[in-house]
Amino acid sequence: MAVASSHQRLTTWLRFILAAVAAVVMVLPFVIMMSTSFKPQTLILEMPPELIPSEPTGRNYREAWTESSFAVYFANSLYVALSTTFVVLLLSSMMAYAFARFDFPGKKVAFVALLGGLMIPGIITIVPAFVLAKNLNLLDSLNGLTLFYSGGAVAFMTFLLRGFFEKVPIALDEAMTIDGAGAVRRFLHLYLPLSRPALATAAIFTFLGAWDEFVWALTVINDPGKRTLPVAIAALQGQRATEWGLVFAASAIAIIPVIVVYVIAQRQFMAGATAGAVKD
Known part of the structure; x- marks a missing residue:
């Protein structure tokens, strides 16, 4: 002993x-x-x-915010991240609902194709994506960033939310159906409220992905007024290679929305992250 x-x-x-x-x-x-x-x-x-x-x-923070249109870059990133999060949650939740609770021709094939897209590294598709963005006149466009960020995140978030929707008791679904609730009403009043932890998790992941993305924004944004924060901070570092206090102050400002989003959704995020860890 x-x-x-x-x-x-x-x-x-x-x-x-x-x-x-x-x-x-x-x-x-x-x-x-x-x-x-x-x-x-x-x-x-x-x-x-x-x-x-x-x-x-506090000089570094004052200069970081007032010089080089940093406030504009901050607003650009916030717009892109919030709009991407909204679009992804809207589309992925509806797609996950369809995959979880409806049978339709080609359902398995469509879901496998969705998962197959997750296996392709994004850097491989950057050239054809650039050509597509050029043909659609989406270069130098914040809405273009939102569109491509949303397209890159929808598949994984659909996979994530589908697992949560499938855990919603089918008896509740059938009870609402007997009471005359249609598919839209069941989606809005049953599946979304019971899946708030999953939605919070998807929202945080999507927001962080859009807020921190650098390569695609650097590729398609040439207009200095349309830059997002990661590109702006990289340019700031290049212009002021030795002013690390200024660069780090800009980086510190850039993480404020990330902290705010996590604090707001922390409880739901932790519930979503641990869901399924203990088997019923």
């Missing part, structure tokens, strides 16, 4: 140490970014580095 107890304590301590190391590895870059964003330019490369600046300043 003593040997078993000692072994258990050792295992617990090892898990604690590994978790602590992993936490430090993940948090340290963020701490360095925030620390550097409050340092004046003359102290950024000081040795040894200070995690808590001895002379903190």
Whole structure:
């Protein structure tokens, strides 16, 4: 018994140490970014580095927000991310509902084709996607970004939501059908309310994907006034290669909406992320 107890304590301590190391590895870059964003330019490369600046300043944040039309880029990214999230949730929830509760010709083939699209890396399709965007006059267009971001996210979100919709008790569906509820009413008043955790999870993933996307925005946006934040921050770094305080301040501003979205939907997101972990 003593040997078993000692072994258990050792295992617990090892898990604690590994978790602590992993936490430090993940948090340290963020701490360095925030620390550097409050340092004046003359102290950024000081040795040894200070995690808590001895002379903190908000100058980097003021310059990041007021210079180089940063507020415009912020608004562009917010518009694209929010509109993409709305379109993806609307389309994927309806498609997931159809795949989960209706039988129609070609259902299995369509779903397999949907999953097959997830296996193709997006970078492989960037050239034909660019040609398509050019032919549709969607270059230098925020709505064009929304359209292509939505097309890239709908398949996975449909797959995610379909699993949740299938868990809705069929007896509730049949009861509403007997009461005269049509497919649209059942979708709005039964499936969507019971699948809020899944919808919150899909919303967060979609928002983050659209907010952080860089390659496609860099490819199709040439107008400086239509840039999104990732492209704008990359351009800022190129113009001010040594002003890391300014670059990190811009990056810190860029993560504010991500934190806000996660805090608002945290409870539903955690419920959605853990759903299915315990089998009924």
